[in-house]
Amino acid sequence: MSLNELAFKLNAHLTAEDTRFDAVLAESGVLEVICSNNEEFPINIVKTDTQLLAITPLFDVNEVKPDKVNELNEELLFISPAIPLSAIGRQGNSYILFGAMALDTLFENIVHELEVQAENTVDVLQVIEPLLL
Amino acid sequence: MGILKNILTAVRGGASEVGESIVDANAVRILGQEIRDAQDAIGKAKQSLTGLKASEIKLKREINSLESDVASYESKAVQALDAGNEALAIEVAERIAEIENEAGEKSAEHSALSAQVNKINSMIRQREKVIQKNGRELEKIKTVEQLQKATSSMSTNFAATNASEHRVSKALERVKKKQANWEDRMEAGEWMEGEASGDDLDRKLKDAGIGANTSSGASSVLERLKKKSGQ
Numbered sequence: 623m624s625l626n627e628l629a630f631k632l633n634a635h636l637t638a639e640d641t642r643f644d645a646v647l648a649e650s651g652v653l654e655v656i657c658s659n660n661e662e663f664p665i666n667i668v669k670t671d672t673q674l675l676a677i678t679p680l681f682d683v684n685e686v687k688p689d690k691v692n693e694l695n696e697e698l699l700f701i702s703p704a705i706p707l708s709a710i711g712r713q714g715n716s717y718i719l720f721g722a723m724a725l726d727t728l729f730e731n732i733v734h735e736l737e738v739q740a741e742n743t744v745d746v747l748q749v750i751e752p753l754l755l
Numbered sequence: 756m757g758i759l760k761n762i763l764t765a766v767r768g769g770a771s772e773v774g775e776s777i778v779d780a781n782a783v784r785i786l787g788q789e790i791r792d793a794q795d796a797i798g799k800a801k802q803s804l805t806g807l808k809a810s811e812i813k814l815k816r817e818i819n820s821l822e823s824d825v826a827s828y829e830s831k832a833v834q835a836l837d838a839g840n841e842a843l844a845i846e847v848a849e850r851i852a853e854i855e856n857e858a859g860e861k862s863a864e865h866s867a868l869s870a871q872v873n874k875i876n877s878m879i880r881q882r883e884k885v886i887q888k889n890g891r892e893l894e895k896i897k898t899v900e901q902l903q904k905a906t907s908s909m910s911t912n913f914a915a916t917n918a919s920e921h922r923v924s925k926a927l928e929r930v931k932k933k934q935a936n937w938e939d940r941m942e943a944g945e946w947m948e949g950e951a952s953g954d955d956l957d958r959k960l961k962d963a964g965i966g967a968n969t970s971s972g973a974s975s976v977l978e979r980l981k982k983k984s985g986q
Contacts, residue, residue, distance in 0.1 A: 661929075
């Protein structure tokens with residue numbers, strides 16, 4: 623399924639938990655998805671030869687209290703295994719929450735992954751909020 | 756492992772902008788070239804393998820035929836001996852020896868061909884491993900490139916919104932507010948549903964003649980007035 627097709631299907635879908643999606647394929651080739659259960663932190667989807675990557679940018683390292691960066695990194699390492707379907711990483715100066723799916727992942731499972739990732743974002747940010755500026 | 760180390764070095768070194776090379780372009784070119792070379796080699800090997808396999812099958816068929824001839828001549832030689840015709844038996848035995856020699860030569864050729872076929876098969880497997888390994892290495896590079904692409908747009912957004920402090924806290928607050936609104940609506944929906952089902956229950960009770968006063972007509976009013984006036 624191309625990202626364009628995925629966008630089309632997501633825009634027409636309503637999950638069992640009443641989540642809707644607003645998906646737009648940007649010129650850069652990134653599929654930007656806003657889930658109605660968390661409209662503040664969009665999920666960016668990109669595609670490689672073997673996988674679909676769903677990435678939620680969380681915050682920039684400059685948004686962390688300067689003396690709390692190590693503590694934050696440690697907390698993220700601790701909570702990462704407990705987060706269902708998503709992992710935490712860093713890309714450049716940005717902390718990200720991401721999930722990887724095989725290219726032949728069923729649409730229903732992609733939807734589930736996105737819905738869970740949108741929820742995970744709120745959960746993770748609530749935990750580390752005290753360490754942010 | 757090599758590529759992952761390169762990626763880490765590059766990313767740590769600040770190669771986080773889109774379009775910026777994650778790893779040495781030369782390394783990517785070498786990986787790609789190795790894949791193409793392996794694919795070419797496999798293509799050629801498969802072509803020669805087809806020819807070799809055909810020769811191997813043909814030889815095997817010829818050996819089987821010669822062996823069958825030997826068996827047939829052996830039986831005939833025995834028959835000649837049984838008939839007391841030793842001269843004919845010797846002639847047949849000489850023929851058998853010739854055929855066996857020929858079969859022996861063909862068997863040796865067949866063994867050599869089989870060994871060559873096995874060697875080519877093993878070479879193909881090795882090349883396929885190279886393709887898979889290099890493919891996985893390239894996939895790592897592509898993954899990081901795609902990650903850069905996906906995060907670059909938000910880096911710009913962060914930069915734009917960083918002016919306002921507590922960006923994450925404010926965003927979280929808005930998410931929580933929306934969730935609370937949604938929960939309120941859900942609760943309201945449940946309340947409405949409860950009300951609707953309550954009305955429904957009252958109607959059912961009324962229909963069954965239970966609970967509410969069902970005789971509220973003029974006759975019941977007249978009855979009440981009569982009681983009041985002491986009649």
